[in-house]
Amino acid sequence: MIEPLVISSIVITVTLLYASYRDVKERRVPFRTWYPMIAICVPISVWAYSLLIVSDLRFAFGYILMVVVFCSMFYFSSAYLHLFGGADAWALIFITAFVPLFPVEPLWSYPVLPFLPLTVLVNAVVLNLATPIGLLVFNIMKKNYAPLRYMFVGYPVDGKRITEYFGFIMEDFEDSEGELKRHYISFADAIKRMISGKRRMYTKDLKKDPEEYKVEIEMYRRAGHVWISYGVPFIIPIAAGFITAILFGDIVYVVMRTLGLF
Numbered sequence: 001m002i003e004p005l006v007i008s009s010i011v012i013t014v015t016l017l018y019a020s021y022r023d024v025k026e027r028r029v030p031f032r033t034w035y036p037m038i039a040i041c042v043p044i045s046v047w048a049y050s051l052l053i054v055s056d057l058r059f060a061f062g063y064i065l066m067v068v069v070f071c072s073m074f075y076f077s078s079a080y081l082h083l084f085g086g087a088d089a090w091a092l093i094f095i096t097a098f099v100p101l102f103p104v105e106p107l108w109s110y111p112v113l114p115f116l117p118l119t120v121l122v123n124a125v126v127l128n129l130a131t132p133i134g135l136l137v138f139n140i141m142k143k144n145y146a147p148l149r150y151m152f153v154g155y156p157v158d159g160k161r162i163t164e165y166f167g168f169i170m171e172d173f174e175d176s177e178g179e180l181k182r183h184y185i186s187f188a189d190a191i192k193r194m195i196s197g198k199r200r201m202y203t204k205d206l207k208k209d210p211e212e213y214k215v216e217i218e219m220y221r222r223a224g225h226v227w228i229s230y231g232v233p234f235i236i237p238i239a240a241g242f243i244t245a246i247l248f249g250d251i252v253y254v255v256m257r258t259l260g261l262f
Contacts (some may be wrong), residue, residue: 004048008041009246012095016239019087023154023233027166027204029087034094041098052101063100063115070117081184088234092133095120095242106249124234124241126251131232146227150184154229159220162203163210167228169201173219180222203228 015037015224049126052060071093078089096117102110111119127182132152138144138153146154169192174181206213206220220226 002048002051002101002103004044004051005099005101007074008044008048009103011037011040011044012098012245013239013246015244016091016235019091020236020239023087023235025093027233029235033087033088034090037094037098041094045098063072066115067100067117085234086236087254090241091238092121092236093116103246106245106247106256108249111253116245118251119245120238120241123244124237124243124250127235127240127244128232128234129232135230147184149187151229154227156225156227158224159223162217162220162226162228163207165203167230169203169205169220170227171223172227173216175219180219182223184227199219241261 015034019033022029022033037053049060049064052063053165074084074089074096078084078086082238083090097114102114102116102119139155140157144151144156146156150170154167157165157167157238169185171182201213201216208219212216246252248254
C-alpha cells in the first residue's frame with residue numbers, strides 16, 4: 001500500500017463522480033471543478049514522488065517519464081486531434097499525474113504493466129462498449145431502423161423537440177428545390193471533421209444559439225425525426241474505469257489470462 005496514493009485515489013474518485021454528474025446534467029465541466037482536487041493532490045503527489053525517488057531512483061525515473069509521455073499524449077489528443085473532450089483529457093491527465101501507480105493491489109492482481117492510467121483508459125474503453133449494445137437492443141425494441149452501424153451509436157428523436165436532447169446530429173440535410181434530402185454522416189467523415197477541428201452539429205449549440213442555426217433547426221423540424229448520437233459523456237466511463245482499476249484491476253488482462261493467453 002502506498003498511503004499518499006490512497007488519499008489521492010479517494011479525492012479523485014469523489015471529483016470524478018461529481019464531474020460526471022455535472023457533465024450529464026449540463027454537458028460541461030468547468031475547470032474550477034478540479035480546483036479542490038488539485039489543491040489536495042499536488043502536495044500529496046510531491047510526497048508520493050519523493051518516497052518513490054528515495055526508495056528506488058531508477059524505478060521512479062521510469063514512472064515519471066511515463067507520466068510525462070501519457071500527459072502529453074492526452075493533451076495532444078484533445079487540443080490538436082480533438083479525440084477527447086476538454087474535461088475528459090484533463091481527467092486523464094490528473095489521474096496520470098496524481099496516481100501513476102496502483103495504491104493497493106487490486107482484487108484481480110496487478111496487470112503486466114502496473115501503470116494505473118493505462119489500466120484506467122483500457123477499462124474505460126471496455127466499459128464504454130456496453131452502451132452501444134444497449135442502444136442496439138433499445139432501437140430494435142422501439143423499431144427504430146437505420147443502417148446497423150448507426151443503431152449501435154444513436155437513436156431518432158422528434159425533430160421539433162431536438163433542442164431538448166443531448167447528442168451530435170448523425171444526419172446531413174439539404175433543401176433541394178423544396179425537397180428535403182437527407183443522408184447519414186459516415187464514421188470516416190465524422191472523424192475527419194473532428195481531426196480538422198470542424199465540429200459536428202451538437203444539439204446543445206442549437207439550444208444555446210437558435211438564431212445562428214435557424215435554417216438547420218427548421219430542416220430538422222421538417223424532417224420529422226432526426227438521428228442523433230447517444231452523447232454519453234466519456235468522463236463517465238473514465239470514472240468507472242478508474243474505480244474498477246483501483247478495486248479489481250485490468251479487465252482485458254484478466255480476460256486474456258482467463259483464456260490462457262498470459
